[in-house]
């Protein structure tokens with residue numbers, strides 16, 4: 001089993017949360033003046049808003065999410081996945097900041113595919129380096145598609161059933177999806193996860209933890225825990241594994 005200590009998590013994550021929040025507030029206000037409102041749940045509006053941002057603007061409005069990812073993702077991973085190479089999907093990867101955290105913490109030899117609806121985000125994501133904590137490059141590719149569509153591999157084929165060990169979503173499901181739009185995502189999660197596979201799904205204003213837990217329970221997924229970036233984090237990620245029946 002993969003275990004990640006709190007000391008290691010504290011040493012790796014970025015600090016300065018007050019500056020990060022101040023920058024987010026200023027840039028979100030400037031974007032709103034240009035009519036760019038990214039806090040939406042209609043996929044077309046979400047894609048248009050994110051596609052209209054520069055990389056700096058995205059990094060500013062996504063700063064608190066990036067700060068949280070370096071704390072939430074390792075806590076969600078620790079004790080829940082085997083310490084062996086994993087096939088990983090990162091839903092709604094943006095410019096790849098959640099993908100970077102997954103690359104850093106997932107076991108060496110893991111392979112990650114990021115999914116993103118706003119194509120310009122992937123231009124930025126492709127420019128990043130993805131490294132494991134031992135320094136080695138990690139195999140990462142990206143697919144431009146909505147996560148409410150059947151999951152495809154780079155090249156266009158459907159992701160084979162029962163072939164994925166870990167699905168991560170940071171800042172997407174609880175921030176841009178609602179129970180109705182989450183239904184096709186859940187069907188795909190159930191299709192592609194291996195029997196022991198794990199889903200780490202963010203919760204937030206558009207899909208709260210109790211609603212997500214009941215939707216996942218109805219699809220026979222067991223909740224393994226709710227992990228947060230700090231104790232009063234109102235969002236975080238909830239971890240699920242298929243319930244052996």
Ligand SMILES: C[S@@+](CC[C@H](N)C(=O)[O-])C[C@H]1O[C@@H](n2cnc3c(N)ncnc32)[C@H](O)[C@@H]1O
Pocket residue numbers: 043046047050062065066069091092093094095096097098115116117118121145146147148169170171172175176
């Ligand atoms: C708050 S950002 C989070 C990015 C990244 N996961 C992170 O944690 O830094 C949300 C991202 O999800 C993408 N997104 C929102 N709805 C989506 C959908 N239905 N399908 C694919 N991507 C989506 C947005 O375009 C945006 O890049």
